[in-house]
Amino acid sequence: MAQQERALKTRLLIVEAAGAVFDELGYDAATTTEIIARSGVTRGALYFHFPSKEAIADAVIASQDQFLVPPDHRVRLQATIDLTMSYARRLQHDSLLRGAVRLAVEQASYRKPDATPYVSSHEVVCRLLREAEANGELLPTADPEELTPLIVGAFTGIQVLSQAHNNRLDLLERVSALWKNLLPAIAVAGLLPHLDTSPEARPR
Amino acid sequence: MAQQERALKTRLLIVEAAGAVFDELGYDAATTTEIIARSGVTRGALYFHFPSKEAIADAVIASQDQFLVPPDHRVRLQATIDLTMSYARRLQHDSLLRGAVRLAVEQASYRKPDATPYVSSHEVVCRLLREAEANGELLPTADPEELTPLIVGAFTGIQVLSQAHNNRLDLLERVSALWKNLLPAIAVAGLLPHLDTSPEARPR
Known part of the structure; x- marks a missing residue:
């Protein structure tokens, strides 16, 4: 349960950081490197939750x-x-x-x-x-x-x-x-x- | 005069090709190479009329x-x-x-x-x-x-x-x-x- 909560929190951190990056740079110029830097999560954690930049964008839209x-x-x-x-x-x-x-x-x-x-x-x-x-x-x-x-x-x-x-x-x-x-x-x-x-x- | 007309025609060819490229690809993904290919003008002609991709975009908007x-x-x-x-x-x-x-x-x-x-x-x-x-x-x-x-x-x-x-x-x-x-x-x-x-x- 604690692990699941941590995973949800990490996912939220990524989506919120991605929202800010897409807001500032748009889809084409946004990079997973920038999203990782802003969210403070590891690249491994990001790819655990999202296989691609498109999947992150879908989650931002769903939010x-x-x-x-x-x-x-x-x-x-x-x-x-x-x-x-x-x-x-x-x-x-x-x-x-x-x-x-x-x-x-x-x-x-x-x-x-x-x-x-x-x-x-x-x-x-x-x-x-x-x-x-x-x-x-x-x-x-x-x-x-x-x-x-x-x-x-x-x-x-x-x-x-x-x-x-x-x-x-x-x-x-x-x-x-x-x-x-x-x-x-x-x-x-x-x-x-x-x-x-x-x-x-x-x-x- | 004939030379001036030719220059105007070349400029128009570039702007129309650029409009189509921006329509399909958006600003970030559009390249001068693609605009040159579509318009059929030389790179020299393009840079004679427009110093940058941004200048071409401004001309498309003005159109x-x-x-x-x-x-x-x-x-x-x-x-x-x-x-x-x-x-x-x-x-x-x-x-x-x-x-x-x-x-x-x-x-x-x-x-x-x-x-x-x-x-x-x-x-x-x-x-x-x-x-x-x-x-x-x-x-x-x-x-x-x-x-x-x-x-x-x-x-x-x-x-x-x-x-x-x-x-x-x-x-x-x-x-x-x-x-x-x-x-x-x-x-x-x-x-x-x-x-x-x-x-x-x-x-x-």
Whole structure:
């Protein structure tokens, strides 16, 4: 058990160091040597857990899931907004998540473009929007199937531009503007004024 | 004069070949050797025009501007929609534009992230939205300064996801969904039903 715990801890050290390295250098320029140096593990330990740089990148991308836990707000549209805000806040401060997002956006470098890195976000947002629909929060013309890829895609590009402009300093304001301008097409009129899209942190 | 024309033609051959190479390989993996092979020019000619791979990448990014000519539709919101649709269509078919967009999205590989690749798109969209505002096409709450980075950012991410899912086959449908869900927050009610956001090509 102690040995298993140690192995899990080593794996986590590697994934966190790799996230930071991929965030800074991208997939092509990242090396296992750099990941080993940052994580403080031995090369043997790294290869025990991961047969290749690609396997490490897959683990970094999979680590996104921990940032995709939907808040339990009764209004499911508010929970969706809050999820994107907390994800944005983590992107500003967590180099593991930044590394995962960089790999997702630049995945053409490490494998043929495919949609795997976006599956979890898609599932979580789509489930929240279906719950919102079941609650009567959505306009009849609002379609969760159409809105989900739009929200995931728009968020992805908005954070690319925020990074390019000011290293994601204004990311929350940009996500707030996205919601402000999407919600009139999504939320029923009675709910609209009660949804909080402000970039400030809210008590949870 | 003939010599100058030849030089311009050579420069164009290099930029177009480089666009295709950056599109397929990304900045890090692209080599001047590959660009030379594809363009059919000599290494001497390449270095006559471009001192470095970075200089070629800058020229590929600058080539985007030719795809950012606003249509002359009287309704400026329609011109904005049409511009994004024709840009999306070019992205599907033009490897030079695809190379420019990949460099913009993955720019962290070739220089510190900066917003230069998005300046032209930002300027064109912002000018169109201001003209729409002056025409009385916008709701009083719609702010071109807020909408421009949102539209440019959302478009950027939507094409990243469309590429990941199906090599941009459904890009026009995704851009159409963006407009359908943004316009209720942007356009005055009287104009809204007259705006054409369908992904089909329209006569110009």
